[in-house]
Amino acid sequence: MSAQTRETVREIETPGGPGRAHVQRPQRxxxxxxLGHGAGGGLGAIDLAVAREVLLGAGWAVVLIEQPWLVAGRRVAGRPPTLDAAWVPMVEALLTGRGRLPRPLVVGGRSAGARVACRTAGTLEADAGLLLSFPLHLPGQPDKLRAHELALAPDPSWVVQGTRDTFGTPEELRPHLPPGTTLLEVPGAHSYPKGSRGALTDALTRIAGMLPA
Structure with a gap:
């Protein structure tokens, strides 16, 4: 991390208990x-790590959000309404008051975090979306689509999807992409192996060059 990048961890109260915001903010x-995490894990996913590295290097302030259920040590995520109810006040707290982070605002995350970002983008007046491994459906249940959530993504948005993602391949996602959404394919499944770092870096570097700064 650059000496000119400030790193802080903020605990923010929500209706579901305290959440944590891991903030890295470069000068200017x-x-x-x-970005939010998935329902089955924390902030260590490789696509979240690569996104933070690339976007920070491109001059963006990057925040990784820990939902209250994860902060509390629970192993299972709450229902979608509880995730949204925690996410919104956390993001709003980051954008207001002393030391507030600058707009434009890009919201996103991986898997369940991407769903939360889509559902709440309108409330937060987000300027763009970054959706990693969007779970269009549960594995083996392609008829139970979450396309109505994807339709709420900000314009513009970018989706980074594994070519073998059992929660929705790029081919499955493509017909449901809303206007202004760009799909980038990366070799891999829903959770990427370490060998996907190079392809993820390439995809996110392309996206960093297109964000509405």
Whole structure:
């Protein structure tokens, strides 16, 4: 991390208990990217790590959000309404008050975090979306689509999807992409192996060059 990048961890109260915001802010940031984690894990996913590295290097403030259920040590995520109810006040707290982070605001995350970002983008008046491994459906249940959530993604948005993602391949996602959404394919499944780092870096570097700074 550059000596000119400030790193802080903020605990923010929500209706579901305290959540954590891991903030990395370079001087004169172009704007802010806020990313949420999936339902089965924390902030260590490789696509979240690569997104933070690439976007920070491109001059964006980057925030990784820990939902209250994860902060509390629970192993299972709450229902979607509880995730949204925690996400919104956390992002709003980052954008207001002393030390507030700058707009434009890019919201996103991986898997369940991408769903939360889509559902709440309108409330937060987000300027763009970054959706990693969007779970269009549960594995083996392609008839139970979440396309109505994807339709709420901001314009513009970018989706980074594994070619073998059992929650929805790029081919399955493509017919449901809303206007202004760009799909980038990366070799891999829903959770990427370490060998996907190079392809993820390439995809996210392309996206960083297109964000509405």
């Amino acid at each position: 940031a172009h704007g802010t990217v806020v």
